Amino acid sequence: MKKKSLIGAGVLVTLLLVFFLVRQKASSGTNEIVMPVKRGNFKVEIETTGELEAKNSVKILGPTRLREFEIWQVVIQNIVDEGTVVKKGDWVASLDPSTFQTKYSAKQIELEKENAKFIQTQLDTTLVLREARDQLVNLKYAVEEKRIVLEQSKYEPPATIKQAQIDVEKANREYEQARENYKIKQRQNSEKMREQSAVFRKVQDEFNNMTTVMAAFTINAPEPGMVIYTKGWDGKPIKAGSQINMWDPTVATLPDLTKMMSKTYVNEVDVRKVQAGQKVQLGLDAYPDKKLTGVVARVANVGEQRPNSDSKVFEVAVEIDGTDATLRPSMTTSNKIIAKSVDDALYVPLESLHNHADSVTYVYKRNGMKASKQEVVLGDANNNDIIVVTGLAENDEVYLSVPPGMEDATISLLKEMDGKRKKKTDEAQPAPAQNTPTASLSNN
Structure with a gap:
């Protein structure tokens, strides 16, 4: 009897080992990734790329009255190098006369x-x-x-x-x-x-x-400062050989470097989330270790088409907090606009969401060794995660991909959503025909 018990135990252990090996192999073959439902502070962030410019600056202008003589464009013959520090009255540029x-x-x-x-x-x-x-x-x-x-x-x-x-x-x-x-x-x-x-x-x-x-074809600096080239209609800096038009004869600017801004653009999908006064976290490509903070100063009311872009974007001006002597105009910034912050929120990765034909949003939830389709009600989202209002609890686990054999499984619907779905279905159905005198006559 003792020998039979040992043999039985060995067979059971062998079967368990084979089961776990097969399961592990199946899991590795389907690349199933499971992520826990997290709870914590959730930030709705909009990430953009911007460019530094001074909040205030003095324009260096060419001749402002050439339109009186029917001259609409003038070519810049020579101009000082960008970044040159000049004094008041110093030569800046010469135009072709x-x-x-x-x-x-x-x-x-x-x-x-x-x-x-x-x-x-x-x-x-x-x-x-x-x-x-x-x-x-x-x-x-x-x-x-x-x-x-x-x-x-x-x-x-x-x-x-x-x-x-x-x-x-x-x-x-x-x-x-x-x-x-x-x-x-x-x-x-x-x-x-x-x-x-x-x-x-x-x-x-x-x-x-x-x-x-x-x-005036010889242009001198109206104030002391650092010369920064202005940009033409194509977004490229004006330099020697470029043309300036007489509607805006600005050749260069003398920025006030004590107060800087980041000019960025937000696509038309996210612009509704951006408002003046929102906090912004900024980074600099030139100084990766430097972290800055700022606030949204203004959001454009009218969209525009940027070069090499198919979608409409809206200009957003971000005012940077404090003063930093290392900041220079035209430096590239990474902007993270904090559109909203929710404390104690449940959230899951965006990759875990799926949609049914009848607009039911669900996830594949892990239940021990099994998986199930669970309906969820969602809230705000950022680039990576989305808030789950109802349907999941903290430390629940969801799949980032579809588990094998679960494509046609039944969705576990939320009871609190049944009433809303029923009301929506009733509104979509046509009202039943009534017996009117006209209908009765036509039937007879």
């Missing part, structure tokens, strides 16, 4: 012509008025001569005296007419001079303005 130079030279010639016209009009006016004054003097002498003849004819016959009187009156009349004509000529020539002077001043003012604009 060739297109404007042509207009400037034409305006200079026009000014010379108008100046010549002004002088010519002045000389003509002087000559005309001088001739008119000489004529007045001569007519005055003629009046005096006629009066002398009249005085000497007092002993002449009446006809001769009458003729002399008529001659005096005619001379006086000619003199008065000449005086009136002289006044009119004065006014006429004064208006001619006023008109020519206005044209000349207009051209001279335009030339003076163009001279000021010409000087």
Whole structure:
């Protein structure tokens, strides 16, 4: 009997070893991974990549009035290296003045012509008025001569005296007419001079303005600071050979490095979760060990299409806490926006979730040596995990893949969800037809 017992025990141990070896082999062949349901602080985080820029900066502008001369774009000939520290008044860049130079030279010639016209009009006016004054003097002498003849004819016959009187009156009349004509000529020539002077001043003012604009093609720093290239419409920094347009003639900026921001973009799916005031954790590619904190300052209301991207994104500005002398514009940042934080939450990996055709969400739950389909009600999610509101308990275990033979298993539904499903089903079904008089007539 003792020998039989030992043999029986050996057979049992052998069977158990074979069972565990087969089970282990089956498990390794299907790569079943089981994860526990965790409880703890759950953060809804949105991870993005951003770029540092100064919160406040002074723009270094090119000529701002070129649109008045129908010049819309200008090429940068030379510019200082990005990152150069300059003082107020230091040279920053030079622009190509060739297109404007042509207009400037034409305006200079026009000014010379108008100046010549002004002088010519002045000389003509002087000559005309001088001739008119000489004529007045001569007519005055003629009046005096006629009066002398009249005085000497007092002993002449009446006809001769009458003729002399008529001659005096005619001379006086000619003199008065000449005086009136002289006044009119004065006014006429004064208006001619006023008109020519206005044209000349207009051209001279335009030339003076163009001279000021010409000087602006050499760009100097308006304030001390570090030169940072501005970016064009394609997102690339403006440099020598680039064009600037006259709607925004910014060549570079002088940022205030004491207060920095990270400009990032959030896709249209996640932007509804982002609000001003949310905390942000930041990292720097240039300094992997450095950790920064910040807060969402603003979220754009309108989306945009970024280069090399098919989806719409919304610009988000993150203001960085404190001051750090190592921060520089255009440094790449990794931003982790904490959209929501839930204390004492149950959560599972996103990979453990499955959906049924009737919109039931479930997981494969481990029950000892077996598995079952368990319906779950979900809450907020982040990039890796999702909150389970109902359906699982702490330390329950879920499969990340479908266990063998469980594809067609029955789902264990939650009782508290039955009422909602029934209501939803009833709303989806059409209402039964009623016996109306019209229906009765048609049936008969």
